Amino acid sequence: MxxxxxxxxxxxxxxxxxxxxxxxxxxxxxxxxxxxxxxxxxxxxxxxxxxxxxxxxxxxxxxxxxxxxxxxxxxxxxxxxxxxxxxxxxxxxxxxxxxxxxxxxxxxxxxxxxxxxxxxxxxxxxxxxxxxxxxxxILGMPGMTAYVGFYKYAKPKKGDTIWVSAASGAVGQVVGQLAKAEGLFVIGSVGDDQKGEYLLKNGFDAVFNYKTSDMDEQLTKLAPNGIDIYYENVGGKHLDAAIAHAKNHARFAMCGMISQYNLENPEPVYNLSWIPAKRIQMDGFVVLDHEETIADEFTTKMTKMIKDGKIHFxxxxxxxxxxxxxxxxxxxxxxxxxxxxxxxxxx
Amino acid sequence: MxxxxxxxxxxxxxxxxxxxxxxxxxxxxxxxxxxxxxxxxxxxxxxxxxxxxxxxxxxxxxxxxxxxxxxxxxxxxxxxxxxxxxxxxxxxxxxxxxxxxxxxxxxxxxxxxxxxxxxxxxxxxxxxxxxxxxxxxILGMPGMTAYVGFYKYAKPKKGDTIWVSAASGAVGQVVGQLAKAEGLFVIGSVGDDQKGEYLLKNGFDAVFNYKTSDMDEQLTKLAPNGIDIYYENVGGKHLDAAIAHAKNHARFAMCGMISQYNLENPEPVYNLSWIPAKRIQMDGFVVLDHEETIADEFTTKMTKMIKDGKIHFxxxxxxxxxxxxxxxxxxxxxxxxxxxxxxxxxx
CATH class of the missing domain: 3.90.180.10 (Medium-chain alcohol dehydrogenases, catalytic domain)
Structure with missing residues (x-):
């Protein structure tokens, strides 16, 4: 027994x-x-x-x-x-x-x-x-989510500025390191300074704590010309800030909104009327839709990156x-x- | 003088x-x-x-x-x-x-x-x-906006259900008629019954007055399986309703948000956390970006449709x-x- x-x-x-x-x-x-x-x-x-x-x-x-x-x-x-x-x-x-x-x-x-x-x-x-x-x-659903959202939806170009929210999470930390490997300037937001320090040693160019600093000020400072890509894991005020700081033709990979899942009533978002003028492209996605087509490529590439020490988890x-x-x-x-x-x- | x-x-x-x-x-x-x-x-x-x-x-x-x-x-x-x-x-x-x-x-x-x-x-x-x-x-900026938003961003397929907001406006009425010509089921929303009656005679399959009826009830009735495409001209509560009634993989052509332009403070939107799960794709666009590449095709096609009596304005x-x-x-x-x-x- x-x-x-x-x-x-x-x-x-x-x-x-x-x-x-x-x-x-x-x-x-x-x-x-x-x-x-x-x-x-x-x-x-x-x-x-x-x-x-x-x-x-x-x-x-x-x-x-x-x-x-x-x-x-x-x-x-x-x-x-x-x-x-x-x-x-x-x-x-x-x-x-x-x-x-x-x-x-x-x-x-x-x-x-x-x-x-x-x-x-x-x-x-x-x-x-x-x-x-x-x-x-990193080799399962969260890693593949990071990979699919970044490569299929964020349309990264070398030199782009990306903001990754919930940056030390299962998905965010992988997105940031993939982005760094592709030559992007990588900004992460976290709710804890210890997490931020870790990220600065692991692929992120800049990090801010959204709980202890002003998101708007931080983004103005860290991305003075705006952001090309927002990797959305949080929602609410984060999303409003991303719209406010988006460059024209910014891509938003809409992965999840963890800040909203436990609210009895969802948090309002106010800045959406900038979507047309800034030509923002927001793509919601679910990794399940891509598993069949991307699994082999993803597993091969990610396993090699891990073994070569090019990505940490x-x-x-x-x-x-x-x-x-x-x-x-x-x-x-x-x-x-x-x-x-x-x-x-x-x- | x-x-x-x-x-x-x-x-x-x-x-x-x-x-x-x-x-x-x-x-x-x-x-x-x-x-x-x-x-x-x-x-x-x-x-x-x-x-x-x-x-x-x-x-x-x-x-x-x-x-x-x-x-x-x-x-x-x-x-x-x-x-x-x-x-x-x-x-x-x-x-x-x-x-x-x-x-x-x-x-x-x-x-x-x-x-x-x-x-x-x-x-x-x-x-x-x-x-x-x-x-x-119809042959100028608004017509081209309708054309670009519909063909380039809404990704229409025959049999799709499309909801066009501000449906009797300069852009909306053209979108609806293009959609009908492509074999879509076309729903329009207006703020006046007289406008609705006009649209029912000009390409729209169904119309509702958002001022005198409940948007949620109307969409439940007119699109019981949800909408494939939302053509966004209004913003605010319209956008929330569109998200609530979107099918999976719905496309939102984000053309403008006329309800927001004269507000001292923008109206909140609440339903965004459905974007990932429903894989909603929202594309902001500005027709100026497409004028050079699309002007000839657009002018030729639209002029012919007008002269053939296939579209009214x-x-x-x-x-x-x-x-x-x-x-x-x-x-x-x-x-x-x-x-x-x-x-x-x-x-």
Missing amino acids: VKNTKVVYKKLPPALPAVGEHIALETSELDIDNVKLDDGDILIKSLVLSADPFLRARMREPSIKSYAPAYEIGQTMDGYGVAVVVKSAHSVFKEGHYVYGGIPFAEYSHIPKSYVSSLLLRDEAKRDQLPLTYYVG KEHVAIGIEKLPETLVGLFSSATFGKAVVQVAEQ | VKNTKVVYKKLPPALPAVGEHIALETSELDIDNVKLDDGDILIKSLVLSADPFLRARMREPSIKSYAPAYEIGQTMDGYGVAVVVKSAHSVFKEGHYVYGGIPFAEYSHIPKSYVSSLLLRDEAKRDQLPLTYYVG KEHVAIGIEKLPETLVGLFSSATFGKAVVQVAEQ
């Missing part, structure tokens, strides 16, 4: 989810030897589970449609993760294989045949000698599934520094 | 300009026979002058940069127009020629050589047997330059119906 702790979605959070009230741990016991698998099923053990801002959007009224399905009250939450197959009745996914994809937030999960096909084999994680956490970070690694709820909630309060991930078990 | 009335920019309007206070008529006398032209200069007589929403943006603090220069206090305003050369010391622009471009809002204007080169000869206006007003409307024609200030101000209160233009003199 083994302990099997899982993270359960209990109640719709009207604002910031509270651990215990909206997201709670539940523990049961599992008799692995006696788990009965139907043909094609697998039993997996979670190794790393990823805390990502988009999971907050899944805690919504189910009647509201979006690209990621709403969680149902009482269900075990799920998100990106890497797991190892511990028991298999599947013809391809065998014991010992690593799988990647939407993994239930539990120590052990019985995955039915119909769902197995949505997972990817990720045995390269054993060979590459990179931290397993990277496969849900700051992580906030919490140990044990018990830390998952607070790590997820911490994303929204600058409590995490770098990509937030939970190491559930050793490889 | 002839009377020469002009429209003078007197004072920065904090909100809606007032005729007499911010924009005023001034009349002097002109002795045409004794006007002395330097080499390359011309004297023109205005025939039609165009009242366009973007002129409001030129009444601003000159320190604020934008694509169209700010008016200077005390200057004669100018805008699109067609004029006839009445006296010439220029080698190409001769007496009797029609010229088009930025024309001073005066009955007669002495145009220096350096400025003449910015004007275009438009003698086809004499041959085409179309109303001269069309050259500042509703105009609000005021007679006499004295009507110009009130016509311009009327743009912002639904007081005009169709493209607003002032017939200053007969051909």
Whole structure:
């Protein structure tokens, strides 16, 4: 018998989810030897589970449609993760294989045949000698989001000035380093001076703390001629400032708006009437739309950059599934520094 | 001696300009026979002058940069127009020629050589047997704006649902008819039932009055599956509604935001955090950027559509330059119906 702790979605959070009230741990016991698998099923053990801002959007009224399905009250939450197959009745996914994809937030999960096909084999994680956490970070959804948003939507040109918001986050830090490698002038904004200091040593030309300084003054100083690219991870006042400081023909890669996800009422934005006159191009995007076409190029290029030491990745690694709820909630309060991930078990 | 009335920019309007206070008529006398032209200069007589929403943006603090220069206090305003050369010391622009471009809002204007080169000869206006007003409307800047926004930014596909705001305006009515011709389902919004009735007979499949009905209810009813394209002429609540009703991958052609131009403080917009999840693409554009590349194609195609009776153009024609200030101000209160233009003199 083994302990099997899982993270359960209990109640719709009207604002910031509270651990215990909206997201709670539940523990049961599992008799692995006696788990009965139907043909094609697998039993997996979670190794790393990823805390990502988009999971907050899944805690919504189910009647509201979006690209990621709403969680149902009482269900075990799920998100990106890497797991190892511990028991298999599947013809391809065998014991010992690593799988990647939407993994239930539990120590052990019985995955039915119909769902197995949505997972990817990720045995390269054993060979590459990179931290397993990277496969849900710089080499996973957030890294690919950074890559797609930057190359496909921001249309970077050498010499451009880019502003990356939430710059030390899972996506922002990768965008900034890609931009630096392409010869851009890279400005990042963060909510904590320690994060800013880290970024200045890792690809960013300039950083400001939006909590302790005036965004407008900072952008006037750091980008006196305006910004060519805004990489949007925050929303609200950040977006207003980006519009105010955009050059003509600026590109806004609209990745997410973390400042808005826990508000009962969204924050107003005022400067939109500059969009026509400045010919601003705002592109909302979701990395899922690009996975098939870009996965090989992305994985090859990013793995090489990491191994060559050309890109670094700051992580906030919490140990044990018990830390998952607070790590997820911490994303929204600058409590995490770098990509937030939970190491559930050793490889 | 002839009377020469002009429209003078007197004072920065904090909100809606007032005729007499911010924009005023001034009349002097002109002795045409004794006007002395330097080499390359011309004297023109205005025939039609165009009242366009973007002129409001030129009444601003000159320190604020934008694509169209700010008016200077005390200057004669100018805008699109067609004029006839009445006296010439220029080698190409001769007496009797029609010229088009930025024309001073005066009955007669002495145009220096350096400025003449910015004007275009438009003698086809004499041959085409179309109303001269069309050259500042459907065949001028507003028509080309509609054309560029629709074909270059809205990426229309047969069967798409398009919502055109300010649908009976100079741009909106052309967009709607182009969209209908391309096989789209065309929804227009207007602030007046009479305008709506006109549009239903001229290319629009459905129309609603945003002043007397609930925008959200109307869009739910008219576009139950959402909108593929939003042609933005209004801003504010219209933009929020468009985001709320946008399908995934919707395109927003961001042409202008007439509801915002006379507000002391811009109206807030709340729904922007849907941009990433819905993959909304918002493109601000200014027709000036496309004039050179698109002018021939546009003029040929649009002239043919007009002559073949495939597109109609509703105009609000005021007679006499004295009507110009009130016509311009009327743009912002639904007081005009169709493209607003002032017939200053007969051909």
